[in-house]
Amino acid sequence: VAELELIAAIERRLRARGDRVLRGPGDDAAVVRGGGIAVTSIDTVADGVHFRLSTHSPSDVGHKALGQALSDLAAMGARPGEAYVSLALPSGFGDAEALELVDGLEALAERSGVTVAGGDVVGAGALVVSVTVTGWAEDPAALAYRDGARPGDLVGVSGELGAAGAGLLLLDGLDCALDAGVREELVRRHLRPEPRLELGRALAGAGVSAMIDLSDGVATDAEHLSACSGASLEVRLPDLPLADGVTEVARSARREPYELAAASGDDYELLFTVSPDRREAVEEAASSAGAVLGWIGSVVAGDAAVLLDASGTALALGGFEHR
Amino acid sequence: VAELELIAAIERRLRARGDRVLRGPGDDAAVVRGGGIAVTSIDTVADGVHFRLSTHSPSDVGHKALGQALSDLAAMGARPGEAYVSLALPSGFGDAEALELVDGLEALAERSGVTVAGGDVVGAGALVVSVTVTGWAEDPAALAYRDGARPGDLVGVSGELGAAGAGLLLLDGLDCALDAGVREELVRRHLRPEPRLELGRALAGAGVSAMIDLSDGVATDAEHLSACSGASLEVRLPDLPLADGVTEVARSARREPYELAAASGDDYELLFTVSPDRREAVEEAASSAGAVLGWIGSVVAGDAAVLLDASGTALALGGFEHR
Numbered sequence: 057v058a059e060l061e062l063i064a065a066i067e068r069r070l071r072a073r074g075d076r077v078l079r080g081p082g083d084d085a086a087v088v089r090g091g092g093i094a095v096t097s098i099d100t101v102a103d104g105v106h107f108r109l110s111t112h113s114p115s116d117v118g119h120k121a122l123g124q125a126l127s128d129l130a131a132m133g134a135r136p137g138e139a140y141v142s143l144a145l146p147s148g149f150g151d152a153e154a155l156e157l158v159d160g161l162e163a164l165a166e167r168s169g170v171t172v173a174g175g176d177v178v179g180a181g182a183l184v185v186s187v188t189v190t191g192w193a194e195d196p197a198a199l200a201y202r203d204g205a206r207p208g209d210l211v212g213v214s215g216e217l218g219a220a221g222a223g224l225l226l227l228d229g230l231d232c233a234l235d236a237g238v239r240e241e242l243v244r245r246h247l248r249p250e251p252r253l254e255l256g257r258a259l260a261g262a263g264v265s266a267m268i269d270l271s272d273g274v275a276t277d278a279e280h281l282s283a284c285s286g287a288s289l290e291v292r293l294p295d296l297p298l299a300d301g302v303t304e305v306a307r308s309a310r311r312e313p314y315e316l317a318a319a320s321g322d323d324y325e326l327l328f329t330v331s332p333d334r335r336e337a338v339e340e341a342a343s344s345a346g347a348v349l350g351w352i353g354s355v356v357a358g359d360a361a362v363l364l365d366a367s368g369t370a371l372a373l374g375g376f377e378h379r
Numbered sequence: 380v381a382e383l384e385l386i387a388a389i390e391r392r393l394r395a396r397g398d399r400v401l402r403g404p405g406d407d408a409a410v411v412r413g414g415g416i417a418v419t420s421i422d423t424v425a426d427g428v429h430f431r432l433s434t435h436s437p438s439d440v441g442h443k444a445l446g447q448a449l450s451d452l453a454a455m456g457a458r459p460g461e462a463y464v465s466l467a468l469p470s471g472f473g474d475a476e477a478l479e480l481v482d483g484l485e486a487l488a489e490r491s492g493v494t495v496a497g498g499d500v501v502g503a504g505a506l507v508v509s510v511t512v513t514g515w516a517e518d519p520a521a522l523a524y525r526d527g528a529r530p531g532d533l534v535g536v537s538g539e540l541g542a543a544g545a546g547l548l549l550l551d552g553l554d555c556a557l558d559a560g561v562r563e564e565l566v567r568r569h570l571r572p573e574p575r576l577e578l579g580r581a582l583a584g585a586g587v588s589a590m591i592d593l594s595d596g597v598a599t600d601a602e603h604l605s606a607c608s609g610a611s612l613e614v615r616l617p618d619l620p621l622a623d624g625v626t627e628v629a630r631s632a633r634r635e636p637y638e639l640a641a642a643s644g645d646d647y648e649l650l651f652t653v654s655p656d657r658r659e660a661v662e663e664a665a666s667s668a669g670a671v672l673g674w675i676g677s678v679v680a681g682d683a684a685v686l687l688d689a690s691g692t693a694l695a696l697g698g699f700e701h702r
Contacts, residue, residue, distance in 0.1 A: 078416070082607065083525050084454040084591060085420035085514070090413030093401070096496065097408035098463040098511055102503035131407040140421040142509040144467075173419065180425035181505030186465040188421055188511035191408070202406050268407060284405065 062151050063177050066158050073171045076137060076192075086173035088138055091192035095199065097128035103146075103183040111227045114153040115160030116247045121185040122161045124271065126168055126251035127324040131269035133200045133260020134191030136253055138173040139165060141187050144180035157185070168253055200260040200267035205285035205329040209265050211353035214255055214325045214342065217274065218302035218313065219245035221320020225309050232308035238301040245299070249324040255345040259328055262341035267328040274318040274352075275373060277327050278361035288358025289329065293318055294366045297350035318363065329355050385474050386500050389481050396494045399460060399515075409496035411461055414515035418522065420451035426469075426506040434550045437476040438483030439570045444508040445484045447594065449491055449574035450647045454592035456523045456583020457514030459576055461496040462488060464510050467503035480508070491576055523583040523590035528608035528652040532588050534676035537578055537648045537665065540597065541625035541636065542568035544643020548632050555631035561624040568622070572647040578668040582651055585664035590651040597641040597675075598696060600650050601684035611681025612652065616641055617689045620673035641686065652678050 067081045079087035101121045103109055112120070122139060129136050141161065145154055154177070165172055170189070193199055223246030226232065226239060234242075252269070259267060266285055268277045274296065278289040293314040306313040330338050335351075342349045353364070363371045390404045402410035424444045426432055435443070445462060452459050464484065468477055477500070488495055493512070516522055546569030549555065549562060557565075575592070582590060589608055591600045597619065601612040616637040629636040653661050658674075665672045676687075686694045 078519050079524065084451040085418045085457065085512075087455075087516075087519050087522060088417040088419065089519075090415055090417045090515075092413055094411040094413045094417060094513070095408045096411065096461070096463060096511075096513070098465050098497055098499050098509070100465040100467055100499045100501045100503075100509065102467050102501055102507075104504055105502045128407040132410075134408065138419070140419060140511050142421050142423040142465075144423055144425050144505075144507045144509075146505075174421055176421050176423045176509070178423045178425055179428045180423075180507050181427055182467075182469075182503050182507070184425075184467045184503050184505070184507040184509075186421070186423065186467075186499070186507075186509035188419075188463050189408075190417070190419070190513075192413075193410075196401050196410055196412075199410060201402065 059177055062154060065155060069155065069158055069162055070172045073169050077171045077173050080171065080173045081175060086138065088173060093193040093196050095129060095132050095134035095191040095193055096188060097125055098186060098188040099125040099128065100184060100186040109183065112247055114156040117185060118157040118160030119164050119248045121187045122164050123249045123251050123324065125187040125189040126253060127269040127271065129189055129191040130252045130256030131267050131326060133198065133256050134193050135257065136168050136170045136189065136191045138171050138190045139187055141172055141175040143177045144184040145177065146180060146183055149183055198260060200264050202266055202268055202281055202284035205266040205281050205287045205289060205355045207287055207355050207357050209329040209331055209355040210335060210351055211289050211291060211329055211355060212349050212351050213327050214252060214347050214349055216297045216299035217323050217325060218317030218320060219299035220249060220322035221316050222302045222305035225305055230305065230308055232305050234301050234304055242301050246322060249322055251324060252326050255342060255347045256326055258341035258345040259326060259338060262337045263334045264328040264330045264338060267326055270321065270323045270325045270327055272321045274327060275363060279373060281327065281329065282359060282361040286359050288356045288360055288362055289353060290356055290362045290364060291353040292364045295350065295352045382500055385477060388478060392478065392481055392485055393495045396492050400494045400496050403494065403496045404498060409461065411496060416516040416519050418452060418455050418457035418514040418516055419511065420448055421509060421511040422448040422451065423507060423509040432506065435570055437479040440508060441480040441483030442487050442571045444510045445487050446572045446574050448510040448512040449576060450592040450594065452512055452514040453575045453579030454590050454649060456521065456579050457516050458580065459491050459493045459512065459514045461494050461513045462510055464495055464498040466500045467507040468500065469504060469506055472506055521583060523587050525589055525591055525604055525607035528589040528604050528610045528612060528678045530610055530678050530680050532652040532654055532678040533658060533674055534612050534614060534652055534678060535672050535674050536650050537575060537670050537672055539620045539622035540646050540648060541640030541643060542622035543572060543645035544639050545625045545628035548628055553628065553631055555628050557624050557627055565622065565624050569645060572645055574647060575649050578665060578670045579649055581664035581668040582649060582661060585661045586657045587651040587653045587661060590649055593644065593646045593648045593650055595644040597650060598686060602696060604650065604652065605682060605684040609682050611679045611683055611685055612676060613679055613685045613687060614676040615687045618673065618675045
């Protein structure tokens with residue numbers, strides 16, 4: 057029954073947002089006024105795989121679990137709505153840590169306008185946090201999917217890449233001389249990825265032809281878009297926008313900066329394709345959402361992603377797959 | 380990338396049901412045509428806590444994970460819709476076992492008219508399966524909640540109790556002479572609980588005042604209804620309908636049969652309250668759903684559940700709490 061007390065303590069920390077949630081936690085199920093089209097994704101993070109309690113605070117874990125799930129809604133261009141959170145807690149993870157985890161998750165929920173409308177807390181042999189998020193849209197045609205890339209489209213990406221991968225290397229103890237602020241930002245990008253919700257809605261509204269969030273890295277995620285679309289995303293690696301410090305970290309790790317940026321995941325930026333005649337509209341939409349875009353390639357006939365180096369030579373994709 | 384192949388193999392085993400799911404697995408999120416009111420619950424089972432791989436087949440685990448989640452929709456009286464499944468798999472749990480788990484889950488989904496519309500597969504230190512289910516209703520007033528029990532209401536329960544608890548004792552090696560068919564049925568009730576979806580809709584439609592599914596056992600779940608309703612469910616333990624073999628198993632375990640039935644969870648029958656003037660309508664609804672009801676108590680003023688023994692003496696609730 058300690059579990060019931062923990063659940064009650066968690067419920068006291070959660071706030072409803074908006075007026076869609078008719079019943080939140082505390083009944084057999086949440087009751088939500090549906091708003092047209094429901095867009096739903098489930099995402100799970102596990103200790104030792106997606107995070108390590110030795111480097112991530114419980115609050116970081118809560119942030120990351122929700123952030124990763126919300127990033128899928130960003131990639132669809134959906135308006136975020138509700139989250140449902142399952143905490144599988146090992147015996148060494150105390151109630152105080154569980155509440156800290158919930159606080160980290162709830163803080164991101166608040167900034168994102170999301171209501172945590174339900175959850176489950178169970179004992180388990182390992183810390184595993186599973187989050188289901190539901191977003192809402194008026195019309196399925198207003199969403200962005202993975203299968204709409206067409207030859208002739210441009211390939212774009214938001215923000216700067218490689219930060220989360222570089223941050224992980226630094227957390228792993230890589231020796232690299234860096235400005236303290238740059239180092240802190242790289243580590244933060246790994247610990248607390250930010251879902252690009254506003255940008256995703258702006259890009260979907262501006263008519264991108266396909267979109268995905270960068271959870272696995274440009275190499276793997278470009279391959280997903282290519283396979284789903286039946287077209288080939290050609291990505292010019294030297295055109296990848298790199299976050300500050302990624303070049304230095306990559307050199308310290310004896311890796312090519314663009315390879316690090318393309319192969320490492322967890323940046324949670326958005327990769328998309330768009331017809332050239334919508335490029336300007338997409339740039340305006342991104343700008344109004346406060347984001348910078350990079351143009352990193354084009355779509356050609358084919359069915360697999362192609363990565364081009366500085367000389368225009370296609371590189372083997374295998375070496376870039378998410379580790 | 381073995382993970383991606385496993386995900387592809389899983390997706391090939393899943394079938395869409397009905398026409399609500401516009402996009403199932405394979406994109407960033409599922410896209411579903413909302414049908415009025417969304418009713419959503421997340422439930423998690425973990426190895427060593429809710430099941431043991433030494434006694435549960437992977438298929439049993441898949442069934443149980445979905446069945447337990449769907450039982451929450453039954454308790455609301457919602458029409459089941461979609462399921463989103465997270466599999467956190469330890470290194471010793473192979474792809475063949477994962478697919479067997481999915482097959483067990485998908486078989487129950489098929490019988491229940493549910494579409495598995497999305498999922499996630501990750502590595503983890505322990506087998507943890509988390510399932511989010513969404514059901515749909517026309518009107519929130521047509522659902523049954525935990526907070527509607529009022530003094531004067533009758534307390535009813537569906538089916539026969541104690542089977543899952545007795546089955547667990549048998550799986551744990553309890554020595555008890557039983558007819559082979561009775562033993563098998565008790566074990567099956569523990570391994571493969573059946574969500575009472577049709578019955579839940581029938582009872583909600585017939586106007587029960589409050590309802591909950593028996594996941595923790597009558598003692599704890601009556602307490603939930605009491606606390607949520609601000610009323611006291613008085614349950615007459617000797618009136619609990621016992622499943623065949625529960626008396627024999629309880630005696631072999633040196634426990635009182637009604638105590639076993641009230642304290643052990645996982646029966647996933649429905650506990651409800653109803654105004655006496657609706658008793659007949661509720662009985663007819665249950666009968667049309669193929670279920671038998673037991674009348675086990677009444678609601679009085681108060682705020683906590685009360686368990687009465689054969690002499691009408693109130694027993695301490697503590698001893699009945701879900702272990």
